[in-house]
Amino acid sequence: MLKDLPQERGPQLGRRAFLKVSALAGGGLAMSASFPVAAHAAAGGAASAELNAFVTISPDNVITIVGKNPEIGQGIKTMLPMLIAEELDADWDQVQIVQGHTDAAKYGPQIAGGSFATPMNWIPMRQTGAAARAMLLGAASARWGVPMAELTTEPSVVVHRASGRRATYGELASDAALLPVPAADSVRLKNASDFRIIGRAIGGIDSPRIVRGEGIFGVDTQLPGMVYAAYERSPVFGAKLVSADIEAAKAAPGVIDAFVVEGNGKADELVDGVAVIARNWWLANKARERLNVQWDNGEWATHSTAKYDADARAAMAAGHPQEVFTNTGDVDAALASAAQVIEAEYSYPFLAHVAMEPMNCTALLHENGVMEMWAPSQLPQAGQMAVAQYLGTTPDKVKVNITRMGGGFGRRLNNDYMVQVAAIARRMPGTPVQLIWSREDDVRSDFYRPAGWHKLRAGLDASGKIVGLEDHFVTFDINGGAFNPAAMPADEFPAKFVPNVRYGQTKMRTAVPMGALRAPTSNAVAFVFQSFLDEVAHASGRDLPTLLLDILEGAEPEGTVMGFTGPQAGFDPRRVRAVTRKVMEMAKWGQPVAEGHALGFGYYYSHQGYFAEVVEASLDARRQVVVHNVWCAGDVGAHIINPHGAMNQVEGSIIDGIGQALQLAVEIEGGAVKQSNFHNYQLPRMPMTPTIHAEFVLSDNPPTGLGEPALPPVIPALTNALFALTGKRVRSLPIDTSLFA
Known part of the structure; x- marks a missing residue:
């Protein structure tokens, strides 16, 4: 049986100000929670409930x-309501x-x-x-004149077993709406043994x-009189934009308008471009071919993957990183005295x-100055702020409806x-505009998972224990923001x-925009x-x-740490x-x-999840990699x-x-992405999908997220399997x- 979690673990709501209730017109109850909102309770249920309760x-x-x-396919629109319903x-x-708006x-x-959601x-x-x-129980207690302690609930029903009386939540909701809201931290939560929905x-x-x-997706949004933009x-x-043949684009069939949009100097918000608006998206996209846009590419036209690779390897060969961000013990002495030193470069x-x-x-500028948007965004509140700032208005003048992604x-x-x-x-007030990127736009205008290069050395003593570890990491200089996806x-x-550790980094300049990709950094x-530890x-x-x-023998767990997600347990060996x-x-x-198969192992701690995975791989007659099975154990x-x-998710x-x-x-x-569509950026397809065997190891810890931590270990598990199979790293x-070959 699962152990019950202590009530104080994990983030909690505050006191009474954080739970509000209102009565529905015609009877019923509406509750909003987690953050302060105005209450609208009234006798007789005459008040209207806020729709976003x-x-x-x-x-x-x-x-x-x-x-x-926001629902991105991770199941959160189902999971979070399950917690409430439980x-x-x-x-x-x-x-x-129903989906809440921003x-x-x-x-x-x-x-x-x-x-983060869990x-x-x-x-x-x-x-x-x-x-x-608790409020429904209180309403039944008052109606029947019995102590709350004598009441219990069954699914959506309050029951008084001694008298046999029963009332549905719907029958009690109007009365419950008139009761004081209990303090969030005073309510009793269920024991795990009583869960029916969780x-x-x-x-x-x-x-x-x-x-x-x-x-139901963003691209499905349809509004009266809507036009389409590329x-x-x-x-x-x-x-930087130099010139464009706007009139040629305007002359294309179905085109309503075309105009230059000046960027605001922020790659993550708005870069120079030309907007083409038409009756349908295909016509707008085709009209782009007539623009004959001229660009000032500046120094970035000389940048390439080959250049970055050459510069990174030269930096690693030079020996000393620009900066050291981890330095414990005496790495040089440890490596000099080691019985064996292993070196490798990875990229x-x-x-x-x-x-x-x-x-x-999709966006519509209303007559009252409100910009209403239908946005498939993972961070709709940040988008709301960015749009408000760009328009020179306040966030309350930007209404963002969250669509499924x-x-x-x-x-x-x-x-x-x-x-x-x-x-x-904003150039077309009163007209809804839907902007859609082509797949080529999407591939070539991304915020990419950063490339990286590592030169590692590890020193072992005579017993095989790691006594010294060094990594010279070559990465990119990313300006602005607390989150650096290249870090x-x-x-x-x-x-x-390890008693002696030195991690250092050298940063290269780039204009390539970079961002988080599933399990950022960890992936x-x-x-x-x-892979290096396998070596x-x-x-x-x-x-x-x-x-x-x-390595972890006898190691004890870290204490509780505070982070963005609230109090959580530290790393636990x-x-x-x-x-x-x-997983073994x-x-x-x-x-x-x-015969002809081999196993490889990989482990990683990512986004508060612990995952170990084993891959079974072989090579086919063409010496191509075949992944047969993946075993996965996660906590x-x-x-x-x-x-x-x-x-x-796993x-x-x-x-x-x-x-x-x-x-x-x-x-x-030439400063641009070579790939353009799925023909030269080929996502995994069904024939290459292995049989996946996944099990969860339950531990006495608050639950954490699952969108990312299962990804990182499978990559080294696969490459380690290939070494076991071929002897090639x-x-x-x-x-x-x-x-x-």
């Missing part, structure tokens, strides 16, 4: 719950879920990224449901609508996001397409478990360090899981050991495998809230990682199969 209970016993976060003790079959005051952070909302959403349940495999709430082909920008990053390329739904957004993987954390369409729509953690494993650094293990006569367990041993058991590690806490969604992450390892790379030539991605 978290919980609404109508007299016919239908419960409507708002999914506050503590409300709702009948899930009577629950309706409103920081009511919902707090609305984010699809960083695997740790941020595990307690607050449950408190929201528990408070509503832990239940529930399909995505939107899945039937998607199968029916209903228009946006021509330079393929060379950092270029990985730029990667694009290529979500199935290309970037798009056809993928994102971090690309939609940047809202440049929102600012682009706002710049166009490497200062405590990158196994830094804390690259895991390949480097887990170290081989040199010391061990395998990687044995080396990992040896016990959890590493548990998933490592579990699952894959029958150490036992013979099929994301004490509860898997929705096993259906959880398994989708399997999707693994397939993503295999695709990145085998065939994905963005190349820069893969030290650069994507895998060059000529290595095995």
